[in-house]
Amino acid sequence: MDPVHIVQGTAVPLDRSDVDTDQIIPSDWLKRVERTGFDKGLFAEWRDDPTFVMNQDEYLGANVLLGGPNFGTGSSREHAVWAIQQYGFAAVVSSRFGPIFRNNCTKNGLVAVEVTPEISDQLMAAVQADPTLELTIDVERRTLEVPALDIEVSFELSDAVQHRFLNGLDDIGLTLQNQASIDSFESARPAFKPITR
Amino acid sequence: MRMFISPVKHNAPPGSLHDVSSEPKTPPSGSEPKTLSQKVWEEHVVHREDGQPDLLYVDLHLVHEVTSPQAFDGIRQSGRSVRRPDLTISTEDHNVPTEDIDKPIADEISAKQVDTLRANTEEFGITHYPMGDKNQGIVHVIGPEQGLTQPGMTIVCGDSHTSTHGAFGALAFGIGTSEVEHVLATQTLLQPAQETMSITVNGELPEGSTAKDVVLAILGECGTGGGIGAIAEFRGPVIEALSMEGRMTVCNMSIEFGAKAGMIAPDETTFAYLEGLPNAPKGADWDAAVAHWRTLRTDEGAKFDREVVLDGSKITPHVTWGTNPGQVISLADNVPSPDMFDDPVARDAANRALEYMGLTAGTPMREVPVDTVFIGSCTNSRIEDLRAAAAVAKGRTVKDGMRTLVVPGSGLVKEQAEAEGLDKIFIDAGFDWREPGCSMCLAMNPDKLKEGERSASTSNRNFEGRQGRGGRTHLVSPAVAAATAIAGTFATPEDLR
Numbered sequence A: 001m002d003p004v005h006i007v008q009g010t011a012v013p014l015d016r017s018d019v020d021t022d023q024i025i026p027s028d029w030l031k032r033v034e035r036t037g038f039d040k041g042l043f044a045e046w047r048d049d050p051t052f053v054m055n056q057d058e059y060l061g062a063n064v065l066l067g068g069p070n071f072g073t074g075s076s077r078e079h080a081v082w083a084i085q086q087y088g089f090a091a092v093v094s095s096r097f098g099p100i101f102r103n104n105c106t107k108n109g110l111v112a113v114e115v116t117p118e119i120s121d122q123l124m125a126a127v128q129a130d131p132t133l134e135l136t137i138d139v140e141r142r143t144l145e146v147p148a149l150d151i152e153v154s155f156e157l158s159d160a161v162q163h164r165f166l167n168g169l170d171d172i173g174l175t176l177q178n179q180a181s182i183d184s185f186e187s188a189r190p191a192f193k194p195i196t197r
Numbered sequence B: 001m002r003m004f005i006s007p008v009k010h011n012a013p014p015g016s017l018h019d020v021s022s023e024p025k026t027p028p029s030g031s032e033p034k035t036l037s038q039k040v041w042e043e044h045v046v047h048r049e050d051g052q053p054d055l056l057y058v059d060l061h062l063v064h065e066v067t068s069p070q071a072f073d074g075i076r077q078s079g080r081s082v083r084r085p086d087l088t089i090s091t092e093d094h095n096v097p098t099e100d101i102d103k104p105i106a107d108e109i110s111a112k113q114v115d116t117l118r119a120n121t122e123e124f125g126i127t128h129y130p131m132g133d134k135n136q137g138i139v140h141v142i143g144p145e146q147g148l149t150q151p152g153m154t155i156v157c158g159d160s161h162t163s164t165h166g167a168f169g170a171l172a173f174g175i176g177t178s179e180v181e182h183v184l185a186t187q188t189l190l191q192p193a194q195e196t197m198s199i200t201v202n203g204e205l206p207e208g209s210t211a212k213d214v215v216l217a218i219l220g221e222c223g224t225g226g227g228i229g230a231i232a233e234f235r236g237p238v239i240e241a242l243s244m245e246g247r248m249t250v251c252n253m254s255i256e257f258g259a260k261a262g263m264i265a266p267d268e269t270t271f272a273y274l275e276g277l278p279n280a281p282k283g284a285d286w287d288a289a290v291a292h293w294r295t296l297r298t299d300e301g302a303k304f305d306r307e308v309v310l311d312g313s314k315i316t317p318h319v320t321w322g323t324n325p326g327q328v329i330s331l332a333d334n335v336p337s338p339d340m341f342d343d344p345v346a347r348d349a350a351n352r353a354l355e356y357m358g359l360t361a362g363t364p365m366r367e368v369p370v371d372t373v374f375i376g377s378c379t380n381s382r383i384e385d386l387r388a389a390a391a392v393a394k395g396r397t398v399k400d401g402m403r404t405l406v407v408p409g410s411g412l413v414k415e416q417a418e419a420e421g422l423d424k425i426f427i428d429a430g431f432d433w434r435e436p437g438c439s440m441c442l443a444m445n446p447d448k449l450k451e452g453e454r455s456a457s458t459s460n461r462n463f464e465g466r467q468g469r470g471g472r473t474h475l476v477s478p479a480v481a482a483a484t485a486i487a488g489t490f491a492t493p494e495d496l497r
């Protein structure tokens, strides 16, 4: 994954609660065996509607997706994260994320910013009123700033994930540094544990 | 003035079940009383470092065609290999058709995904069950029936309903594709510690209520977010009285209220179910295993971070009315009015759900006409589910014009059902008897709802478009699904008498 330090730009206000992964990327798109090309599948069922917020000219080019509460609930499909990223978003903001989705974000360098419901509502209203509103998400300081609204909030990001984001590190490489611990754990596993062949 | 707001975890609304903390929690020390999930977790820690997620060993990795191709690709590109193909098992389930399985898959993209899995498992030496093999089936049905799912194991799969395996007292959860690659390469997974949550169901279920109704009632209580950040343990007399298959139904839907995993402490019911299964331990191994499994219970005095208690005697047959599984009511109730929700977010969601579902507040659920019935999915496609549905179908006839699919969870379930003559009961009643797979649970194969069609489904998700674009899904138990197929509107078996 590529390193991320700062995400700066405008946002698309997707003002709905419980946007689940079936909405983010419908199951037809899961048939692909490639890792790219998912941008066209993002919110595929809503994108046909000309009034859908992502179809509005004033929100083209935004790189932050502002979601309602319970964003990304549902399935484990990482395709949801790939679709959001490949469409051009570098961060998602919500007052509450589906846990597997949130974890998948950390594997791909998509910044999931969890804020209070109050801040989320305030941002939603402000971005609806002014599509040019600028947001800055700083991974190093773990803050979301909106200077025009005089907002600066911090968000949770574990040290481990922050380290990988800032350095663009791959989990597998890090884990393999502990190969000796894996070997010794493995040799002590009980004999009654099953094998698959 | 510049506002500074501290991280949300300090601002969680009072009484909220939800704590968004993602900071690593401190693991319990050696002598402290532990919960079931903490015990299994601790037994699998390969490496622990302050401020870092734990590195956990994975006992069993289940693989299917949808979430694995990019992971195998990653392994190949980085020149790595699969560390433990002998702890990995693979099947094809999401894309497979449920008719004409002797012919090649007609949908080219589905066919390519399935072929890719066959090639990948062949290349890396992983046991794979292809369409038509009696061991093939939905990934969460085959693990338990092969005896590969055992108490105290860690089990992962690139699928959110991996929580199903928690019914055996295993720590089992869904992972994303990057994690699938991580497990393939290292047989471990990095996991930040989770909170613990207990869900106690007291009393005794009324006659006619099932495990599905229990978990739907839990969802009504917890909503879609009540379990986020926690591993849930289901406990209490109602849970203990459930069969293994009923317990799998309950654990299956843990992810629907956001829990990382759901678990049930192993007991005599668990051991009796496992004994003699193909991969269960034998002889001295069996004794050693059972002795260990008996220790896998929450200690007296162990504390849970969250607790939910339900009165099982009040759980009647349930049905969802909305577009998430937390939007659920008793089948005897009327479609709720959005005004009944104080929380503006819930009210808004209810308004949108009613519109999508084409329902009017105040309509009795029993009067809502249904055109499709789906009996299947990893929630309810095991032999007991089919028996429960067949008991209702027996000697009756499906409503004119009703489309029905009965899809067994695996080749072995199908074989058993046919040996018991259940297929004949279904076919005589006018149900469509199909080949195993995920089928209409998520409509990646040809079994789909059309725009505006309304289904009673024994699956686990009623999201917009889940069973086909514009389709309307209501989640119910197998008995209610069968009764609804006969009545034409939502019904319990009792209503048919």
Ligand code: SF4
Pocket: B093, B094, B138, B139, B140, B159, B161, B377, B378, B379, B437, B438, B441, B442, B459, B460
């Ligand atoms: S049956 Fe449905 S929920 Fe279960 S694994 Fe298949 S698609 Fe997923």
